[in-house]
Amino acid sequence: MNKNNTIDVVPLTQELMNCPSITPADAGALDVLQKALEKIGFTCQRLVFSDENTPDVDNLYARFGSEAPNFCFAGHTDVVPVGDEAAWKTGPFESVIKNGILYGRGAADMKAAVACFAASSARFIENSGGNFKGSISLLITGDEEGPAINGTRKVLEWMAENGERIDHCVVGEPTNPTKMGEMVKIGRRGSFTGFLNVIGSEGHVAYPHLADNPIPHLTALVTALSNLELDNGSEHFQASNLEFTTMDVGNTATNVIPRTATATFNIRFNTHHSLDSLEATIRACLDQAAEKNGTVYELRALKNSEPFLTEKGDFSTLVANAIGQRLGQEPELSTTGGTSDARYIKNYCPVVEFGLVGQTMHKVDECANIADIEALADIYTDILERYFA
Template sequence: MQISEVVALAQALMRCPSVTPEDAGALDVLQKNLEETGFVCHRLTFSDEGTPDVENLYARFGTAGPNFCFAGHTDVVPVGNADAWSVDPFNGTIKDGTIYGRGAADMKAAIAAFATASKRFIKESGEEFAGSISLLITGDEEGPAINGTRKVLDWMAENGEKIDHCVVGEPTNPQELGDMVKIGRRGSFTGYLTVIGTEGHVAYPHLADNPVPHLAAMVGALDALVLDDGTEHFQPSNLEFTTIDVGNPATNVIPKSANATFNIRFNTHHSLDSLEHTVRGVLDSVAELRGCHYELDCRKNSSPFLTPEGDFSALIVEAIEKRLGRKPELSTTGGTSDARFIKDFCPVVEFGLISQTMHKIDERANVADVEALTDIYTDILRSYFVTQG
């Protein structure tokens, strides 16, 4: 079987076991490919207290505007039980027209498609198109996301690097390539709730204050909270408890404290600050009613965003329809991505491969889809620079 350029690059990237925060040579592979095309590459390593150092790559072809950016990540999640895989998870094995391996869907094959599409467009345009193409690639998307895209963007701003529009190659399609383009994402708010009681003997409850019933009442109140009914572009906000912990191994001791963690995925009806106000209001009411004390640590992870429908999203949709004969849904569903950082710098949408096997055993992508995605990205560049010109 003859391996195409884009598939060979995807395999080379997948053969680097770049589990966050390790790069394992993935950025070397990509940088070599881009420099052969004429990109100027910057390797950027960032650090922060309590987090591992992370390598990132910013590459640009051209110096003029507009600057069209492809963004993504070469880091991947762990493989889990390697014995459960039908193939070596870091080999990029092709079977029956499908490429298998960690990163096939999320999102090394999409990065290979970025690079190959850029090379095609640059070659056919004779390097004379009016503008620039850039790639912003991080090794920290699947991890804390502290030393990755956010800091690359800050470095770009400090060094006069402006991007005008961006496509992030996350796997956006639920069933078939061309199903969905993400034009926004809900925000994320995490709450760490602790109820403080008084430790004591279960036979002498009047000498103690059991925090567990107090916590249960607070959990019930928050669980009953209806945040909104959604918007035109966003589904309703939801609050979900992810763990409740007491950590008490004794059956005859009333514990001193009880803890719960929850996460809220929220739409544009709310801000991070307004959500904290709402949550604290509910907890204050329960605490006053029950005469108990609580502590709440809030992690304001990300705000919701929406790239309004317009010329940019229409250009993406047209490129998909041209190749696949399918009009994608413009959606804001799913979790978060690094688009939440990029949206502060330019309009951003997400479009990549099928999401069904991401983070799973035997993660995979159809070779035909990888080829088609490359064609779509190439068409996006063609239309973008004609439109901008």
């Protein structure tokens, strides 16, 4: 490979960050990445997907090589909104470097990691002369921070339909709590959201016998769910937890008993449950509590994502050893935190997550240490060398 085809990871990161790609807008981010990848020999395919009541989303699948095994880097170029732009020390889409720190939206989550995908691929291809048994691919979506309907999931479906198989995958989400090398994610808990509506009968507060106040009914259901012990955790997962996020009546009058009362809750759950089994458990608990008090309720379930676990084995060990040798610290193999698009990828191949430090993701003055970005590109290169050895 010509030396001019190498990729400098920091300038590429900045070029990506200068694109205001707030979900679902691409704002040119995928064009920047595609240009860099095609320069080093990747074949790129842009995939735009649509669905009802959701915006169209642009995605990118790029591949170098045609043989198996196919090692995939996966991530996203979309970012969350900037919030109060006046509160930022620098423009959120100006990618400013100060004292060795890169500031701007997407620095940590996760445009730097996407740039590291490209830079490490370029280094490995150059070092090997392009002569290795297998393929490298990038699956990059513009819909991870949003509904996640027209992104990774549909790209994976398209790949399966078109004979594109991936054998192992690293997702570049920011996984480290405080410093590089602390943590690799080998799984994530699932997410279940419940929208609870209790139906009573409105009336004058002076005549409660002519009404049925839904608030005590809702309180009883909330108490029942709050006292429900879902599990005690497992070897790899913490205990599942149910948290109420809203309770509302929407009543502006002080002398009217309302007709309805609502509450919303979210459950982050481990592999002791599935979305369907969890829904059955929740409904049984609510039915029991409702029967005691003659409560009429409705529950709408939003089944966000199943939990997943990539069991400790050769692949997770390969990734952990590459990190440990480069940084001198053996990373914890963890399942903590929220969710990611790895929840879709796990249906197709073993997947782990490793990226930058996540302390500033989604915050004002999001940032990443330049030394960490360069280390991440080195680690991804080491992973490729070990994988194709």
